[in-house]
Amino acid sequence: MGMHFQKILVVGAIVIGFLSTLVLLVGTLLKDSIPNVLTPQERQYAFDYVIVGAGTGGSTLTSLLAKHSNGTVLLIEAGGQFGLLSRIPLLTTFQQKGINDWSFLSVPQHYSSRGLIDRRQCLPRGKGLGGSANLNYMLHFEGYGADFDSWRDLHNLSDWSWAHMRSFMAAAKPKPAEMFEVPRGYSKLSEALDEAQAEFAHKDWVFRRSRYNIKNGLRHSVLQQFLNPVLHSSNLRLLPEALVKRIQLSPDRLPRATSILVGTKDEDNKEQEFSVEVRKELILCAGAYQTPQLLLASGIGERSILDKLGIPLQHHLPSVGQNLHDHFNLPLFVSMGATGATINQRTLLNPMTLINFLSSGTGPLGNFGVLGNVASHGGSSPFGITFFGAGAIDEASLMSISNFKGAAFRALFPRYYNASQEGFVVISSCLQPRSRGSVGLLNRHMRRNPLIDPNYLSREEDVACTIAAIRSAVKLVTSAAFASLHPRIHWPKLQECSNFGPFERDFSEQLPSDHYLECLLRHIGLGSHHPGGTCALGSVVDTQLRLQGVSNVRIVDASVLPRPVSGNPNSVVVAIALRAASWILKSELQAGPASDLK
């Protein structure tokens, strides 16, 4: 390459770098204003439906109620609007640890996370209109019918099965123009995956090319799909930047929620509190960590736990905050000897990357880089393998969002310093982990983070299941279909695992011992950000998602999932919210006319 051309490249890189920084900055700052905001003068008002949390569940439900209900609806959200940055798919991780992320950390993990600072996992959660659907990686999952049948069979939920949910899952699916599916021939990695499908046809493996909630190169979350179109509805008011702190129940034998206490910050950052009366229903959509937090802080939960915290009991309801589940991943870096369009600094600084994105929403910036996944749903330990087409990982940003210790990060990504490295990350996980954790409180102040203990890998079966996933991932990567990529799996050399491997033969035979793989998993495994189960169907809520023993509180978010979804959970939460809306609207029809918005 001539000197002159090199100079052009360097100048080009500086210009593109400058432009990207500008886009990041403007993207963070530029925000639409929110219409229909409840003004302080209106704060004495009561609402028929009060919805707490504008995330996946809350945005979807609000949309249906705003459109079809005769009642008045108030949507309360702790955060404000996300910046434009949230719309650019590849840059989504830059939002983590920012103002639209609750940035929770788990409590120190006993069975895992040994390579993480203080053994604590980062647990990002979206804060603002769209919630975690605006912070997530946008992967759309069509659902797996047997999951819902297992709710019916294993949890005695006769109203829940694939037959009940199929139409709601179909309605949760965005229109084709609102989705991006990784096309055939997108990159060498996606081609290899397509070829592997034929090579492994004898297995029960399901190959899926990634589908994203992306329209014209921009995130198209529940915010665009459901909430934005109804924001101007006359029966809807919004209360952003407001934290719901307490639920007040009536003292009846069958109590009902009468009001909630809301906290906002004034210009001097002083807390202002006021109540909102609930006329018909209170619907909690604050997510798998914060819905149980709000219930417990309100004195709704297990009596002995509340006693210990000194929180007056309003309603004894065991299991609030229990049964926390999440997927748990082992990432492995695979370098490629061939050049292909993997994400690295070279592809990002290529002027065509920005030009393609700005002109047509295509190229690396227009999706998150996960090109596809392979799942085995059969057997007692179903697993999934995800292919993330990133060759060079930025140390500072990944360490900040993963909490890795430096040594663990460098063992996992030994080529991290080579910004033009070609490669990909293969992520193995168990689709139905058995480990269960909990959400608890340090005290009842809602501005304090809840105590979140995912308790990853507390069940041995999860280790065995993930090891089976890793071994299948190795089969895929070393198959004939991948040969043209000249892949090399980088078995991490962790000092703490050195008694078990990796040994020379592990690199040549690709058959490291179970002990070594378990050691890796317990050191560098990471949570998937798919928490659920903390107000599970059948224990905390009844089959119509109503809080057990309380007449007018419903929960509509990931906390109701009795067991993990065998894939990405966002679409399942949307489908659950659509179903909840149908029940609410039906009972409204049965009950007759409602009040007008004052």
Ligand SMILES: Cc1cc2nc3c(=O)[nH]c(=O)nc-3n(C[C@H](O)[C@H](O)[C@H](O)COP(=O)(O)OP(=O)(O)OC[C@H]3O[C@@H](n4cnc5c(N)ncnc54)[C@H](O)[C@@H]3O)c2cc1C
């Ligand atoms: C980084 C990341 C990547 C992910 N990737 C994917 C993916 O690719 N595909 C997929 O299907 N799923 C993915 N998920 C998971 C998916 O986004 C969640 O399962 C889903 O969004 C959960 O929806 P929810 O309604 O339960 O909660 P959320 O969407 O989290 O909504 C809860 C809302 O309630 C608000 N809130 C909380 N407490 C209060 C309070 N006291 N008062 C007022 N408001 C409150 C919050 O600010 C938030 O807006 C990912 C999640 C994360 C964090």
